[in-house]
Amino acid sequence: MTIWLELLGRWGLGVFQRLGRGHLFLFRVLAGLPTLLPRPGLVVAQMHSVGVLSLIIIIVSGLFVGMVLGLQGYNTLVDFGAEESLGVVVALSLVRELGPVVAALLFAGRAGSALTAEIGLMKATEQLAGMEMMAVDPLQRVVGPRFVAGLISMPLLAAIFSAVGVFGGYFVGVGLLGVDDGAFWSQMQAKVDLHEDVYNGVIKSVVFGFVASWIAVFEGYDAPPTAEGVSRATTRTVVHTALAVLGLDFVLTALMFGE
Amino acid sequence: MNTTRAVEVGVGLFIAAGLGALFVLAMKVSNLSTFSQADGYEVIARFENIGGLKVRSPVTAGGVRIGRVAAIAYDSERYEAVVRLAIEPQFDRLPRDTSASIFTAGLLGEQYIGLEPGGDDRFLEPGGEIKITQSALVLEQIVGKFLFSKAAEGQTEGQTEGQTE
Numbered sequence: 001m002t003i004w005l006e007l008l009g010r011w012g013l014g015v016f017q018r019l020g021r022g023h024l025f026l027f028r029v030l031a032g033l034p035t036l037l038p039r040p041g042l043v044v045a046q047m048h049s050v051g052v053l054s055l056i057i058i059i060v061s062g063l064f065v066g067m068v069l070g071l072q073g074y075n076t077l078v079d080f081g082a083e084e085s086l087g088v089v090v091a092l093s094l095v096r097e098l099g100p101v102v103a104a105l106l107f108a109g110r111a112g113s114a115l116t117a118e119i120g121l122m123k124a125t126e127q128l129a130g131m132e133m134m135a136v137d138p139l140q141r142v143v144g145p146r147f148v149a150g151l152i153s154m155p156l157l158a159a160i161f162s163a164v165g166v167f168g169g170y171f172v173g174v175g176l177l178g179v180d181d182g183a184f185w186s187q188m189q190a191k192v193d194l195h196e197d198v199y200n201g202v203i204k205s206v207v208f209g210f211v212a213s214w215i216a217v218f219e220g221y222d223a224p225p226t227a228e229g230v231s232r233a234t235t236r237t238v239v240h241t242a243l244a245v246l247g248l249d250f251v252l253t254a255l256m257f258g259e
Numbered sequence: 260m261n262t263t264r265a266v267e268v269g270v271g272l273f274i275a276a277g278l279g280a281l282f283v284l285a286m287k288v289s290n291l292s293t294f295s296q297a298d299g300y301e302v303i304a305r306f307e308n309i310g311g312l313k314v315r316s317p318v319t320a321g322g323v324r325i326g327r328v329a330a331i332a333y334d335s336e337r338y339e340a341v342v343r344l345a346i347e348p349q350f351d352r353l354p355r356d357t358s359a360s361i362f363t364a365g366l367l368g369e370q371y372i373g374l375e376p377g378g379d380d381r382f383l384e385p386g387g388e389i390k391i392t393q394s395a396l397v398l399e400q401i402v403g404k405f406l407f408s409k410a411a412e413g414q415t416e417g418q419t420e421g422q423t424e
Binding site for chain 2: 159193
């Protein structure tokens with residue numbers, strides 16, 4: 001009996017220790033960010049690997065998600081003779097939910113895992129320790145630029161995802177299924193609100209970018225410096241980011257649209 | 260970690276594409292281009308029953324949208340719904356005796372307020388009240404009335420037949 005309680009207690013303590021380490025780590029990273037100002041080149045280099053190289057998968061996925069939304073939405077709406085509302089369905093689903101959420105999940109798989117593996121390997125090969133020996137803070141030099149790059153890239157990627165998806169829905173709806181061109185756009189513009197829908201979607205993607213980048217760099221920095229440790233940390237990054245994004249999405253949706 | 264020129268150009272393109280996508284979402288997808296809530300004036304209208312009217316429902320005159328519903332409140336002294344209408348500034352020549360009715364777009368569509376201009380020489384001031392209003396048609400009430408009248412008809416017919424025999 002006591003052995004079970006002991007295991008439960010050890011597990012609980014471990015969780016809280018990690019949570020505490022994660023927050024202290026975040027505060028130290030945030031406190032070190034001002035040192036990046038004179039050297040924006042570090043962030044630009046990371047934005048290349050985090051943002052630019054994720055563009056292809058984001059654009060292709062956005063296009064196909066929009067096209068599927070167009071097809072499925074049309075099949076449902078045509079029963080009610082409301083296929084002119086297809087633009088509204090596609091745009092609202094993308095801007096409110098699918099854009100930020102799916103972009104964040106892809107971001108975790110494409111960029112987050114790479115960040116974790118990179119930082120974890122730097123730690124395993126004692127590059128971070130070497131930097132500390134030379135009085136270079138690895139939090140400012142390695143972790144900070146990657147965190148900021150993720151934070152900036154994620155909202156941009158989500159916006160690109162949504163915009164490309166809307167055009168994907170347009171190609172299928174108007175080009176393939178024969179929905180009226182003008183009705184598609186005018187209904188969309190009449191129903192999609194800049195503040196209510198677009199701004200809230202951007203806020204979501206900023207929050208997801210923050211969480212995804214934080215988890216990715218923390219898991220890398222906190223990984224046991226072994227091959228197995230790094231591989232587990234990479235897995236954890238993807239799993240934890242996915243769970244955090246989906247959970248936060250529910251909370252944010254309830255706050256924004258719950259009334 | 261040198262940032263080469265190609266990397267910088269790539270990141271620049273990426274940021275431009277992201278901002279461009281946001282711009283497309285704002286201008287092409289959302290309603291920024293068709294209506295700005297910044298200025299304009301408000302008038303109020305009182306209805307017995309607003310049905311399914313919501314904040315931000317359209318306000319039209321002659322079928323053209325000239326504003327939106329800004330707020331809906333309930334006046335517990337007069338037992339009426341008070342609807343504030345935000346009218347766009349260029350439509351500032353609505354006569355005093357304009358009437359407001361709540362209509363439904365299509366059979367099951369959303370509800371909107373239709374304004375019917377009257378013939379008065381004086382115009383509605385900002386903050387003024389539209390006196391002549393017509394409440395929303397609630398489907399259940401209409402069906403209920405119809406059924407009652409049918410039932411009443413059937414009863415009277417039955418009575419008259421009984422008398423003649």
